[in-house]
Amino acid sequence: MTRTRVLGAVAGLAIIAALIAAPFGLKPYGIYILTLWAVTTVAAIGLNLTLGYAGQVSLAQGAFVGIGAYAAALLTTHGWPLGSAYVAAAVACFAIGWLLGYPALRVQHHYLAFVTLAFSTLLYLVFRNEEWITGGIYGISNIPRPSLFGYLLRTPRDFYYFCLANLALVSLATWWLIRSPWGRAFVALRENPLRALSLGVDTRRYTLIAFALGAGLGGISGVLYAPLVQYIDPTPFSLLLSLNLLLMVIVGGSGYFFGPFVGAVVAVLLPEWLQSADKLYDALGPFSDVLRTVLPPDALRYVAKHYLVAYAMFVMVLLVFSPSGIIGFFDKRFTARKIEPPAPATAAKVA
């Protein structure tokens, strides 16, 4: 246990160091993709709270990202600072998420998936049709980059660090939240709502909070997304985004703290790595020839070209073998090895 913990800490520090050092070795496009990863991860962390911890299916996370993005775009193009967009988006998404949680009090699982799906589609129609506010299909352009304490975060690298800091804050807050009584109540809600209720957990309130918090993080992700791409139209916030975010959480491992991070790597970073496998191999020096034979860059580029097809295929195969995602897959492997001979306490936890 302690050994795994030390290994985990070392790996975690290495990854953080790599994330901080990364922009110095990357072209602007690489930094852009890495920023997109950080922004996407924030939304996925939010959905993981709703879906992974509280067990409420939501196909509306993309819509909340959209609300955040439009709030940021509208406010900042009218001269307001990005900070105001944070507040506006977080409050709006929290409130709408809270309201969207009400159906969850009445219906569960697939019904909830349909309600949130309907909400998501409705909101897309609003983004597209209400031209007087959203610009319709023409979108909103010239979204400025924010400034922090008077310093304009104009370069890709500065803005990347800004988003990375946001991700770090969101991660820390979530880490704290899931260890707090609230987080425990979420898990109780997921595992057995009736039992949770009879143990005195106010399931009504926690269901709504789970929705509202998840939605709020979706909004914050959108607030970061708008100044990143600097032009938004309704297309990226269609149902596909909600679906992608849901699959991301599932692929990484829903209910695992690091699930959304891994899921976003598979969905956002992996296609880019496959695309530029050639250059990555060059960096590996002596191993590059072996890798080139085992995993030919042409084949990887082909996969990258049809990435969504390959990704969807991968998700289906992964779900068959490990419904708890990539992290769940490894978690079970290690736990299985650790518990022979099974100690009563651990065995109960695994079961």
Next chain:
Amino acid sequence: MADFIQLLVAGLATGGIYALVAIGFTLLWQTSQTINFAQGEFVMLPAFFMLIALGAFGLPFWGAVVIGIIVSAVVLGVLFKRLLVDPMIRHGVLPLAIATMALALFLKEAVKDFYGAEAQPFPPLAADINVSFLGASVALQSLIVLAIALTAVIALQLFLNRTQTGRRMQATAQNPTVARILGIPVDRMILLAFIINAVLAAVASALVTPIYLAKFSNGEYLGIAAFIAAIVGGFNQVRGAIVGGLLLGVIDNFAAAYLSAQYRAAIPLLLLIVVILFRPQGLLGRLEERTV
């Protein structure tokens, strides 16, 4: 009045197509607790099977439709069950539902990448003429679509209620354990439900594609329409899916004509939200008990 009848017939024709798709959806749920989020793509895909049969093998239209239905029965019926549903169902309803979302993405993107992103023309079912019906001029195509959809629905009802196999399927849906004890081959009945679903989807595909053209993204709205029809009617009843489908088709057409073309798609969604909130068992459905 003439406008009204015209819209009503067009709405019933669209509704008949929705009903076909929704029936399959409820059949899968009843027999195997499968929520198929790829249902819309199951309607999108057969049109491409038919186009390939038409183009590459030079079959006549009706031959291509038959081939399309058979290929769909194998791919979207048998293979779907064997390769995805059977290994997934032991993980529970929700993981399986999510796997079908991935399947929807897979089918859509595969058609886009490997067939083409452009909308492909699809041969019409009938000449583009109007006939006089109750004093209104109605597209012949609408009447034919409605007739075929109704025939398929009635045939299915007769099969389910009047034949031994159909009644065995109903028994399987109502109580698989007892059905098994009574000697009903439950697994074969479930497989049959999957095949029927695929066949209905393929028929719907042949009916709808001449109107919408064959496009990879056709499934998005059709899938949502089928969910809405199934839920509005009553998720655990074939009858409900028929009523829900027809109702939705009519509402859809009237909303587009009288309310707002831009928000046409919004009306069914609002209907869905209202029904789920106030009558989650659907208009005709029975309430399912919750268990601890």
